[in-house]
Each structure stands twice: as C-alpha cells, then as structure tokens.
Amino acid sequence: MTTTEFWKSYLKATNQKEENALYSGELVFEDSGFTGQTQLSLVLSGAKTATFTPLDVIEINLEPVPSRGEVYVVLDSKEEPCCIIELTDVNIVPLNEIPWDLARRDGENENLSDWQDKMREYLEDEADLCGFEAREDSKIVCEIFKVIYKK
Template sequence: MSGDDLSTEAAPPDVRHLFEAYRGSLPPEGRPDLAGAFSFGDTPALADTLADLVCVGEKTATAEAKWTVEAAGEPLPEPGDHWVVLDGDGEPRCVIRTERVEVVPFVDVTPDHAAAEGESDGSLASWRLAHVRYYQRTLPEGRSFDPEMPVVCERFRVVYRA
C-alpha cells in the first residue's frame, strides 16, 4: 500500500468529508488521525477492482514491496493507522484500519495471507504469479524482483464505508 501521509486538514475535501464522517461516528476520546489516502494497484482499473473487494470485505490484506515504500519516503504502516481507500478515479470509498503489519521475504508470504488478499482464486500460487508481475512493474529504479526481497504484509479491516 502506498499513499499520501496527510493530516485530516490537508486532505482533499472529499477524503476529509468521508474521514470526518467516520470520526464523527466515534466517541470524542477515541477519534483517530488520518494516516493517508491511497488506491490499491497501479492502474485505475485495478484500483477499482481492489477497492470493490475491500468494500465488500473480500480483501482484508495487502503486500507491498518494502523497497517501494522506502523509495517513496513513506513510513511503514502501523497497527491502528487509519486510511481512506480511493478508487481508480481518486474517489474515496471507505476507511480501513491497519490491524497487523509484518515484513517477510516474498517466499515466506503465507497461504493465509494470500487468501486474505481476496484476489483471483485465493491460492498462494496465483498470488505469487500476480505479485511477481506487479512488483516487476512497480519496483523502484535499480531494483528487480527477488524471491528474498522484503514484503510488507498488512492486515486491515473496513471501519467505515462511503
């Protein structure tokens, strides 16, 4: 996952509106800050598909190459972070809360994590195939896919829908 690290005030109006609606549904002492807003994937069509899967609860995990996160100068997600998920047009769809983060070599991503990503047939084999292709497209310059490369495996849950 990659996104913009935003304060709620600095977020675009539509993102701010959705996040403030979520915050308003919580007790004043339990209102979180916005970690950022982002879309999954690297194309608008993929962002739409993955946002749909998140919103219906089929996608509850993601895995980004740690090298990509580092190259973007972003911090790793942390449990308790709240994010606004955008579709392929940049429209906010839902708010998710990071539940767990683990950095593991690509080859050590588990079948359970692959299934939680909610894509394709849910198997580890299909997850690996799709993610090798994704990482080959998105790794920063000077990096190439390596089965031992670190992957940020994140689990999340939807806490508010648009």
C-alpha cells in the same frame, strides 16, 4: 463529498473527537492487471483484507513503513472517499515465505501458486521502475486491514 467531509462524518458516527482520532492519509487501491475500482470492490465486499508492497519500494520512496493502528480514507478512481480502513497488523516477510493464509487475504487468487506468480510479476515491474533487484526472498510489507466505516 470531500475527504474532509467524509472524515468528519466518520468521526460523528463513531463519537470521536477530531483531536483524538488518528488520520494517516488517503489510500487508493491499484495494481497491474486490476483497475482501482476492481480492487476497491474487493475491499468493500470483504474479500480483500490485505495489501502487499515490496519493502524496497517504500525505502526508495523514503516513506515510513506502515504500522498497526494507522487509519486511511480509501478513495475510488474518481478520488471520492468511499470507506475508511484501519491497519490491524503489519509484517515484513520474504516473498518466498508468505503462506497461503496470508496471501489469500489479497482476495484475487484461488491458490498460493497463482498469487505468487502475480506477486513476482508485480515485484519485477516495481523493480524495473524503481531500480532494485527482484528476488525470491525480497522482503514484502504485508498490511492487514479491516474496513471500519463505509458511506
């Protein structure tokens, strides 16, 4: 099924008209140390309800900061659509101030310390790749979402 066909099936199932529906694009869950398919499994199971991106990466790539209400078609590793998510909240928080109740929404770690270690490694990798300085107080875009449609 194409992304367009999947989107149309979502619109039909939710009784929405295409001209009134918000479509923000496609999204693939990837992270170092985890395959996209593992991340996707966490999303589909409900264990993962947030994603975290360094603000520097968004700014360097000249992308807009995501905002509440955006709706994305989530693709699997074969670029097949498998669900649709809606951003329910977006916060920009320094890495060293992200609390466990927010970090646990990532769905991958058992405690804040493990999550922080993983995020520091991710931040350093992105900093090396994009050319910014990774710091303990680097601002992180925290996107909280919910799955609103599955195939």
